[in-house]
Amino acid sequence: MADIDLEKRFDIHEIAKNKLAEIEKFVCNIYCCHSTGCKSSGSDDILELIKNIVSEHQLEDKVRVVATGCMGLCAQGPLIRVEVGGQKDVLFKRVNLDAVKDIMLKYVIPALKAQGTQKIPADLERYMLSLELPFFTKQEKVVLKNAGHMDPEDIAEYIARGGYLALEKALKTMTPAQVVDEIKRSGLRGRGGGGFSTGMKWELAAKVPTVDEKFIICNGDEGDPGAYMDRSILEGDPHAVIEGMMIAAYAIGATEGWFYVRAEYPLAVERLEKAIKACKKNRLLGNNIMGTDFCFNVDIRLGAGAFVCGEETALIHSIEGARGTPRPRPPYPTNKGLWEKPSCVNNVETLANVSKIMLKGADWFASFGTETSKGTKVFALTGQVEHSGLIEVPMGTTINEIVNEIGGGVPTGKHLKAVQTGGPSGGVIPKEYMNMPVCYEELKKVGSIMGSGGMIVIDDSSDMVSLAKFYLDFTVDESCGKCAPCRIGGRQMLALLDKINRGKGKKKDLELLKKIAFAMQKASLCGLGQTAPNPVLSTLKFYENEYITKLVDGNLKDEEN
Amino acid sequence: MADTSQAAQAATKWRKKRGSLIMALHEIQDVKGYVDWQDAVDLAKGMNIPLARIYEVLTFYNFFKLKAPGKAVISVCTGTACYLKGNDKVLEKFKSELGINEGESTKDGLFHLQCVRCVGCCGLAPVCVVNGKTYGRMTPENVPEILNEWREAFKED
Numbered sequence: 007m008a009d010i011d012l013e014k015r016f017d018i019h020e021i022a023k024n025k026l027a028e029i030e031k032f033v034c035n036i037y038c039c040h041s042t043g044c045k046s047s048g049s050d051d052i053l054e055l056i057k058n059i060v061s062e063h064q065l066e067d068k069v070r071v072v073a074t075g076c077m078g079l080c081a082q083g084p085l086i087r088v089e090v091g092g093q094k095d096v097l098f099k100r101v102n103l104d105a106v107k108d109i110m111l112k113y114v115i116p117a118l119k120a121q122g123t124q125k126i127p128a129d130l131e132r133y134m135l136s137l138e139l140p141f142f143t144k145q146e147k148v149v150l151k152n153a154g155h156m157d158p159e160d161i162a163e164y165i166a167r168g169g170y171l172a173l174e175k176a177l178k179t180m181t182p183a184q185v186v187d188e189i190k191r192s193g194l195r196g197r198g199g200g201g202f203s204t205g206m207k208w209e210l211a212a213k214v215p216t217v218d219e220k221f222i223i224c225n226g227d228e229g230d231p232g233a234y235m236d237r238s239i240l241e242g243d244p245h246a247v248i249e250g251m252m253i254a255a256y257a258i259g260a261t262e263g264w265f266y267v268r269a270e271y272p273l274a275v276e277r278l279e280k281a282i283k284a285c286k287k288n289r290l291l292g293n294n295i296m297g298t299d300f301c302f303n304v305d306i307r308l309g310a311g312a313f314v315c316g317e318e319t320a321l322i323h324s325i326e327g328a329r330g331t332p333r334p335r336p337p338y339p340t341n342k343g344l345w346e347k348p349s350c351v352n353n354v355e356t357l358a359n360v361s362k363i364m365l366k367g368a369d370w371f372a373s374f375g376t377e378t379s380k381g382t383k384v385f386a387l388t389g390q391v392e393h394s395g396l397i398e399v400p401m402g403t404t405i406n407e408i409v410n411e412i413g414g415g416v417p418t419g420k421h422l423k424a425v426q427t428g429g430p431s432g433g434v435i436p437k438e439y440m441n442m443p444v445c446y447e448e449l450k451k452v453g454s455i456m457g458s459g460g461m462i463v464i465d466d467s468s469d470m471v472s473l474a475k476f477y478l479d480f481t482v483d484e485s486c487g488k489c490a491p492c493r494i495g496g497r498q499m500l501a502l503l504d505k506i507n508r509g510k511g512k513k514k515d516l517e518l519l520k521k522i523a524f525a526m527q528k529a530s531l532c533g534l535g536q537t538a539p540n541p542v543l544s545t546l547k548f549y550e551n552e553y554i555t556k557l558v559d560g561n562l563k564d565e566e567n
Numbered sequence: 568m569a570d571t572s573q574a575a576q577a578a579t580k581w582r583k584k585r586g587s588l589i590m591a592l593h594e595i596q597d598v599k600g601y602v603d604w605q606d607a608v609d610l611a612k613g614m615n616i617p618l619a620r621i622y623e624v625l626t627f628y629n630f631f632k633l634k635a636p637g638k639a640v641i642s643v644c645t646g647t648a649c650y651l652k653g654n655d656k657v658l659e660k661f662k663s664e665l666g667i668n669e670g671e672s673t674k675d676g677l678f679h680l681q682c683v684r685c686v687g688c689c690g691l692a693p694v695c696v697v698n699g700k701t702y703g704r705m706t707p708e709n710v711p712e713i714l715n716e717w718r719e720a721f722k723e724d
Contacts, residue, residue: 042686042687042688043687043688043690043691045701046688046694046703047691047703079690080688080689080690080691081690082690083690083691229684229685231646231647231650231684231685232647232648232685232689233685234685234687234688234689237687264586269593269630270630270683270684270686270687271687307589307590308589308590308593309589309630310589310592310593310628310629310630310631311628311629311630311631311684312627312628312629325586326586327587327588327589327616327624328588328620329624329627330627330628345585386689388647388648388689389647389648389651389652389689390652394648394689394690394692395690426647462648464651468651476650480684
């Protein structure tokens with residue numbers, strides 16, 4: 007039953023109109039990056055100082071101070087962006103309290119009077135970061151469109167930027183089957199690393215009849231070391247993920263949604279909680295959403311530091327309050343998932359793409375990317391690279407463009423050796439392959455994977471055997487111990503690597519490594535064990551020499567053995 | 568009996584909700600800093616879950632601590648970016664300065680040293696976190712400075 011009164015009280019178009027009118031009144035916007043990275047460098051104090059200066063000078067009706075999600079260039083934080091009417095946007099990097107005071111008193115306040123002619127004082131130039139840098143101009147922001155441009159804790163601002171319009175379109179003008187079809191046609195594939203077609207997953211989930219309950223689960227257990235895409239999305243634009251989940255729920259007929267987020271991400275959890283509360287208050291969650299028959303509720307469950315819980319069946323066990331161990335599939339969660347009920351598990355970034363596809367259409371989304379990998383991908387670009395941070399590029403962008411143009415290359419004095427993608431489940435891509443386009447298939451061809459989006463730049467000072475050991479150390483530690491190939495195989499491989507690293511290894515150990523790796527890939531129960539040997543195999547493939555020089559008999563010919 | 572009531576409170580809050588054991592454990596640890604045997608016993612009673620089930624969950628997830636950590640918990644990030652930028656040397660410095668290994672606390676109960684997987688501030692690598700405060704671009708030389716900062720802070724208490 008549609009409740010017409012309540013629908014009238016909460017009209018997203020009305021909210022958008024009011025918020026836009028409110029924003030328009032301000033002549034100056036100051037955006038302060040307020041995500042984990044910049045908060046770590048002191049953005050809380052900076053935000054407070056700016057607010058104090060604004061109120062001291064009684065500028066509250068002219069200057070709007072916005073605490074935003076991640077602006078991307080984390081290595082240069084804290085970042086603030088200033089928009090003063092008539093002037094070009096200015097981005098300031100690595101600001102401290104003194105710098106902020108100067109920026110406010112010597113630039114912002116004079117600029118308010120100068121009407122577009124205020125110059126930046128010379129002593130502030132060292133804090134400026136050009137918005138013309140390839141880091142900004144070469145990116146294509148779809149998922150990260152809002153992050154860094156709005157207050158993630160204000161639902162009205164999300165709505166003013168087109169939020170929940172996609173949900174309205176889906177609920178009021180489309181059937182669930184049409185929604186599934188749209189996502190299927192867009193070519194969206196799972197952004198958690200597997201790359202399974204999202205539309206197809208939804209189709210399978212929709213086909214299973216809803217007897218009493220069906221669940222949609224958002225996988226926010228981003229355990230891959232060196233990756234923080236999902237955290238930044240949840241921190242910078244939590245409503246986009248909620249909206250995506252609601253559209254998914256409508257499409258597959260889910261009755262309840264669950265967010266599973268790492269406990270190590272307190273800020274992301276807090277922002278998500280606030281966003282859910284705002285949705286409930288505004289009747290975007292609950293019964294008869296937007297006056298339709300669609301009823302849906304969500305809840306959050308926290309992880310507790312187990313990497314294996316990123317695997318969907320382990321994640322489901324963890325929500326149920328048990329040890330996070332995987333189980334054999336089939337049955338797939340779409341048939342038997344959480345509490346044995348049909349459940350569809352989607353990654354944070356996947357869900358964040360959904361509302362954009364619904365609004366702009368499958369064809370628009372499919373216009374980005376390659377033949378088989380559509381849309382954009384968010385990467386956490388880290389390691390030995392000048393502009394370390396969060397980036398979003400169309401699929402098919404080459405690694406060279408990402409590392410050398412957007413990332414600004416390796417710091418001077420060092421040389422690029424390789425790029426690692428897919429974290430502990432992925433592999434290395436040597437510099438000879440730098441012109442390779444980034445997409446699911448190409449990465450697989452060289453023995454790596456897309457993964458969730460960690461991209462780590464390695465320079466020539468790094469030793470590949472140690473790097474492989476670093477990753478294997480991680481997976482051995484995180485193995486849940488349920489199946490023998492992963493529990494025992496991982497440990498044996500690690501012992502061999504250790505032996506080689508101590509200069510005690512022999513040629514036959516390399517053969518043994520490959521043998522165990524093969525057994526683990528074929529026989530492990532879940533993705534963790536199946537992919538754990540990848541870092542070793544891929545470094546062996548491209549940098550076998552580094553292994554051989556460490557062997558006791560590395561320089562001997564076979565017959566001398 | 569403040570500690571027992573903490574587990575009992577968590578049990579009351581989460582008992583009727585589904586999939587809530589881990590949430591109840593988080594709630595106890597958020598307040599106390601750890602979850603010990605007595606908490607597990609109280610929680611088992613309060614939530615009507617077998618103790619064995621609670622203990623297997625408690626010991627499976629490495630986020631949960633079974634013993635009281637030191638007043639200042641030092642988390643050294645061992646994510647890939649921090650590894651590449653030499654956080655192992657920072658960890659060694661912490662170990663030698665404090666005379667403890669990772670996973671241990673100092674005898675005076677002031678410091679607890681632990682390694683954590685990626686804290687997600689890779690742009691600031693190498694990173695350490697002490698009681699929620701993040702220190703970026705670490706070098707072994709910064710270590711004594713940070714320890715002194717916290718020793719001073721505890722003196723004031």
